[in-house]
Amino acid sequence: MYFIQPTRNIPYLDQVINTLPSVQMIQIDDIDLYDPTIIAIADVQDYLIHQWNLPTIVMAFENEGTALAQAWELGALAGWIWNRLPANPEHSLLKIDAQYKRNQDSRDLPSAAELQKRLLPNPIELTNYRIETLFQPSAYLSGDWYDYWKLSDKEIIFYLADVSGHGVTSSLLTSWMAAFHGRSKTPRELIKKLNGMLVQENIEKHITMIAGTLNLETHVLKWSSAGHYPPAIMFEPNHPPKILNTSSFPLGLTEDLEVEEFECVLNKHSRFIICSDGALEPFDGGLNEQFEQLVFHLQNQSFQAPEHVADDIAILSLCRMN
Template sequence: MYFIQPTRDIPYLEQVIAALPSVQMIRIEDLDLYDPTIIAIADVRDYLTHQWTLPTIVLALEDEGAALAQAWEQGALAGWMWSKPPANPQQALIKIDAQYKRNQDSRDLPSAAELQKKLLPNPIELTNYKVETFFQPSAYLSGDWYDYWKISDKEVLFYLADVSGHGVTSSLLTSWMAAFHGRSKTPRELIKKLNGMLVQENIEKHITMLTGILNLETHQLRWSSAGHYPPAILFEPNKEPKVLTTSSFPLGLTEDLEVEEFECTLNRHARFIICSDGALEPFDGGLNEQLGQLVHHLQNQSFQAPEHVADDIAILSFRRMN
């Protein structure tokens, strides 16, 4: 930490410096040379006069309560008295520094959320098909993710994944998936690759995933699930919705992950939709009741997430247009 040399005479200066042997003494005129994220300790008068941006603990004389209050209004981290610093100033500095870093992390979350959204795939033009998506984190960052990419002129590979838990670790895994899948060529290859890395690195998270490959010419769709719920849903005109139930383990639990592959054909105006389990949250009842209500709203294109959701929501849909 820095100690900014006061520009006025302070009778208690030597006493305070002696109690803080680990701080680095610097001059006001050299402030631009130092790391602006490291906490500084300074005289309150200098802080109010120069208004630098370093996070600062200010020191005031006993009759300078008004100056101390003004410094707090301008963003000072804490205020001490020159004549009566904390009994253990080193320990007090550690606590203030830890709180400052936590606050900085919180301030960074909106920027991190914008960055995460930029990692989502760009809209894609597909012959005969329209891709529809929905993405709503429960807080700033999401543990739900989807991606898609062409593997040839006539085939597109896609997945939707849900990382266990919430927070920064879960959201980092979504970014890791986006970078690591390596443009896999089949659903089975993608699941095996991601599962192997999770098990190898012993990350204490598991991931459910539904991934598939769509042939844009034959309209054949092959998909696999790794413990994902809710299951994929197939909507076709004038037919009852089909819930494409599967059973398997999530990624990250075992090396010996068995991956089944399923097939269906998307007829004209059919919709193949996959969702994260957060899409069930707006509805009441048990899982079966929630799934039934979700299917009803998706079929009628009336799904609407509440403004504040308890869980992340991601939805990915492929709609055949002719």
């Protein structure tokens, strides 16, 4: 940490410096030469006059309460009295530094969220089909993810995944999936590849997922599930919703993951929809009641995510137009 040499006479200066032997003394005129992320200790009057950008703990005399208040309004991290330092100033500095770094991390979250959203797939033009999506994190970063890409002019592959838990670790895993799925060719290959990498890295997280392929000419849809809830849902005109239940384990629990592959045909104006479990959160009742309401609103195309949600929400829908 830095200690900025005061420009006025401070009777207690030597005593303070001896109490803080690890700080580096610097001059006000040289402030621009130093790391702007390292905390500085400075006299409150110098801070008010020069208003530099270094994160700063200000020092004041006992009768300078107004100056301390002004420094606080300008962004000072803390205020100490020259002749009454904290009982353990080195420990107090470490606590202030740790809190400052946590605050800086929090300020970075909006930028991190924008970067995460840029990793989502761009819309693609498909013959006779439309892909619709919804992505709404509960905080800045999301542990839900979807992706899709063309295998050829007549076939696409897609998946929707839900990482256990919340926070930065879960969101980093979504970026890991986006970077390392290896452009797999089949749902089974995709799930096996991600599962193997997750088990190998021994990350204490699991991931549920539904992955599939769609042939744009034959309209055959093949999909596999890795412990994902809610299940995929098929909507067809003049037919009740079809719940496509499966049973399997999530990714990351075992190397010997059994992956079944299922198949169906998307008829005209059909919709194949997969959701993360956060899509259940807007509805009341138990799990079954929530799922029934979700199906109702998806069928009637009336689902609306609340502005503030308790869990991340992701929805991926494949719609056959003709």
